[in-house]
Amino acid sequence: MKRGPLTTVLALVLVVSTMVGLVVASVPLYRAFCKAVGIGGPPRQVAAASEQVRERWVKIRFDASVAKGLDWRFAPQTREMTVRLGEDSLAVFTATNLSDKPVTGNAVFNATPDKIGRYVAKIQCFCFTEQVLEPGQSLDMPVTFVIDPAMADDPHTDEVSTITLSYTFFRAIEPASKGNGRS
Numbered sequence: 001m002k003r004g005p006l007t008t009v010l011a012l013v014l015v016v017s018t019m020v021g022l023v024v025a026s027v028p029l030y031r032a033f034c035k036a037v038g039i040g041g042p043p044r045q046v047a048a049a050s051e052q053v054r055e056r057w058v059k060i061r062f063d064a065s066v067a068k069g070l071d072w073r074f075a076p077q078t079r080e081m082t083v084r085l086g087e088d089s090l091a092v093f094t095a096t097n098l099s100d101k102p103v104t105g106n107a108v109f110n111a112t113p114d115k116i117g118r119y120v121a122k123i124q125c126f127c128f129t130e131q132v133l134e135p136g137q138s139l140d141m142p143v144t145f146v147i148d149p150a151m152a153d154d155p156h157t158d159e160v161s162t163i164t165l166s167y168t169f170f171r172a173i174e175p176a177s178k179g180n181g182r183s
Helices: 005-037 114-119 149-153
Strands: 057-066 072-076 080-084 089-097 103-112 120-125 131-133 138-147 162-171
Touching: 057 072, 057 089, 072 162, 080 089, 089 131, 089 162, 103 114, 103 120, 114 120, 114 149, 131 138, 138 162
Parallel strands: 057 162
Antiparallel strands: 057 080, 072 089, 089 138, 103 131, 103 162, 120 138
């Protein structure tokens, strides 16, 4: 069976259209997936800490990294702390721009083990906005968070005594119109 050029062109248009559709839908689908399962993706943001503080304590470990292509040093000021469920807690990270140019970065957050991601909520976090560092500048960046007291009622988290909060900074994507006089 021989296919004509029109059939081939239509098939290629369908493949390219499908790929473009997947690219456009990937971010919202990723966010929906992460929200549903409580892993990675944007952190859950709350206006204030829980009014209910539990007697259950968990150790929080902090991890910080910088993606390839971002000439920053980034580290937590405290590697770990112990907190009660429902109690608001503060951790501070320090970032330093090691380059000779201003650089904008975005932080991505993750919590492990994966099953407790839904219980980690941010009150304030440097990961909510882009961070701009001038050449050689260091910046202390706080994160105020709470571990939802509902974690104590989840039998699937009974064995969880340590939670790792990881932040990775990536170079922010510069808008294509920057510097060319267009909006």
